[in-house]
Structure formats: structure tokens, C-alpha cells
Amino acid sequence: MSAAWLVPLEAVRTNLTVVNSRFISSLAPAGNVTEARHYIQVIRKEFPDATHHVPAFIIGGGNSATESCSDDGEPSGTAGRPILTVLKGSGLGNVVLVISRWFGGTQLGTGGLVKAYTEAAQQALRLVKPAREVLVHRLELTLPYPLYERVKLETAAIGATIVHENFDEAVHLAIELAVESLADYQRRLDSLSSGRLQPTIVDSGIRRRPA
Structure with a gap:
């Protein structure tokens, strides 16, 4: 089975400069809240000299999604909420975005901050390759050479x-x-081997595949 919502296929990063303030947007897939929070800490450690690290994430999707954001010291409502709004508008789930800002010496004002963080988030999302998370089985199959x-x-x-x-x-x-293809696959194997080929499930997990 696959989720109804799309997720990022891989991490992306973008840069933006607004009136001498520098913004680096770091976006990545995150399978759960723990992964999202870990990614936020990774970015904080990567850029320890940034003035702010503004995070937002959506785990899951649709009406059951878990959402979170923080202004990280920016004026209330000027950073985290605009980023989360952009994420929600993208339709993505299982996504975390951290925008690191280096203050450039010129105040942007509340309206300027909202605009800058919104633009930085949109810039990152434009690079995202959408994917679907699919539950897969890992199989082992032994067969004779003539059937290879x-x-x-x-x-x-x-x-x-x-x-x-x-x-x-x-x-x-x-x-x-x-997982949803296993029964069909077994039927195909039965057809070409008279039922002799029996794969063994050795593992299961989630994989991201391009949408």
C-alpha cells in the first residue's frame, strides 16, 4: 500500500539573500516526529553561527497530519507559521524544513520577515522531486538457470x-x-514454474519511489 499524499524524494537546499540577511533552506523527508526533530538538530549543528534556525514539519498527511513550527526568536508569527503555511500548500507529507538566517544588520520588519521566509520556503519546494512512500517486501527467490x-x-x-x-x-x-503486488507476482511465478518457485519474505519496510 502507499500513502495518499506525496513526500520529498530526497533532501534539497537553497540559498536566498534579502537586504543583506542570508537564508539557507534545508528540506528533507522525515518518517516521523523523532526523525524531523533530529534533522532540525543536525541543521543547528551544521550552522552554529546562524542567528535563527526556523523549523516547520508535517508528519503524515491529510486530516491526520501532525504539524509543528517555531519562530526561534523571530517576532511572533513572522517565520515559523509562514513556512508551515507554504508546506501545507504544497500538499506534501512527511517533510521537514529548516530555514537558517544570518542577520545582515538591516531590520526587515514584520512584513519583510514574513515575505522573506515565505520566499525562502517556496524556493526550496520548487526543487523538491515528489515521491510516494510504498510498503515493500524484501524477497529471496532461488530458481534454476533456464527460468532466469x-x-x-x-x-x-x-x-x-x-x-x-x-x-x-x-x-x-x-x-x-x-506488498500489494505480492499475490500477483506469486501467480506469475506459479504460471511459469508450475508452482515450484516460492519466494521467501525476509524483510518489509517503507521505500520512497518517484511519483
């Missing part, structure tokens, strides 16, 4: 991925496929 090419074709046809191959007396494959 046909199994490769069926594996690709179902949208699964062969992540490792080993060849000795037989062929040994490690395969990742969406």
Missing part, C-alpha cells in the same frame, strides 16, 4: 526490483516489490 530470463521479465512487469543476484548451482535473487 523469464523471471527477470515477470519481475520487471510487476514493477518489482532485483536488488541482488548470486549465481552458483542455481540463481539466487533478492527482490523488492510493493
